Amino acid sequence: MKKKGSSKSLVVILIVIGIFLIWVSFFLGKNIGEKKAIELNNNINNPSGEPNVQEQNAGQNQENPLESQTNAKDEIALCKGNDFCFQKTALEKKDPSICGEIRDSSVYDQCYSLIAIAMNDSSICAKIKKFDSVAICYTEIAKIKSDPELCKEINAEEFYKDQCYCVVAINKLDPEPISYINNPTTKNICYGRVADEKNDLSICNNIIGSSGMTKEDCINGAS
Numbered sequence: 001m002k003k004k005g006s007s008k009s010l011v012v013i014l015i016v017i018g019i020f021l022i023w024v025s026f027f028l029g030k031n032i033g034e035k036k037a038i039e040l041n042n043n044i045n046n047p048s049g050e051p052n053v054q055e056q057n058a059g060q061n062q063e064n065p066l067e068s069q070t071n072a073k074d075e076i077a078l079c080k081g082n083d084f085c086f087q088k089t090a091l092e093k094k095d096p097s098i099c100g101e102i103r104d105s106s107v108y109d110q111c112y113s114l115i116a117i118a119m120n121d122s123s124i125c126a127k128i129k130k131f132d133s134v135a136i137c138y139t140e141i142a143k144i145k146s147d148p149e150l151c152k153e154i155n156a157e158e159f160y161k162d163q164c165y166c167v168v169a170i171n172k173l174d175p176e177p178i179s180y181i182n183n184p185t186t187k188n189i190c191y192g193r194v195a196d197e198k199n200d201l202s203i204c205n206n207i208i209g210s211s212g213m214t215k216e217d218c219i220n221g222a223s
Helices: 002-046 053-061 072-079 085-093 096-101 103-118 123-129 130-144 148-153 160-170 175-180 184-198 201-206 215-222
Strands: none
Touching: 002 175, 072 085, 072 096, 085 096, 085 103, 085 123, 096 103, 103 123, 103 130, 123 130, 123 148, 130 160, 148 160, 148 175, 160 175, 160 184, 175 184, 184 201, 184 215, 201 215
C-alpha cells in the first residue's frame, strides 16, 4: 500500500511539474513572439535601420538633459558678469542681445561683430560702438555676400568705405565696385590687384594717372 501511495504521489508531482513547465514555456514563447512582432513592425516602418525621430529625441535628451530647459536668462546668470562668457554664450545661442551684457567696450564690439558675421546679418553691425569696427563688420559681410551696396552703410572715414569697395571687387574678381572709390591712389591700386588676381590685362586700362600704380605697372603685374 505504501508503494502504491508513493507512486501516486510521484505521478501527481510529475504532472504538476509538467504543467508548470508547459506554462513557463508558453509564457516565454509569448514574450519572444511579441518582441519579434515589434521588431518586425519596426523593420517594416523603418527599413533603413536608422533610429526614428522619437528615438533620436530620446537620445538627445539623454545627452543634453538640461539644454531644452536652459534659456538665455539662465545662461546670462551662469556667466556671473564674465564678459568673455557672455560673448561665448551669445555666439553659441546666436543671440546678439546677450552682447549687451558686456561691460568692456572692445569685447562688446567684438561680440556684435562676430555674431553679425556668423549670422551674415549686416543690421547687427549698427550696434557696434567704434566706427572702425563698424566699418570692418560691414566690409566682412559685404565680402561674404559679394554686395558692394553694403559698403554704403559705412559712415566712417572715406578710407574705410573705399577699402570696402576694393575688398568686394577683389573677392568677386570684378572691377565694377572700384568705380565707387573716391581716392585715386586706392582706386588705381585696386584695379591693379583685381587685374593681377584675375590675370586680365584689360582691367589695367581703367587706371588713370600714376597715383598709387601706373598702367604699365599694372600690365607688368598681371602679365
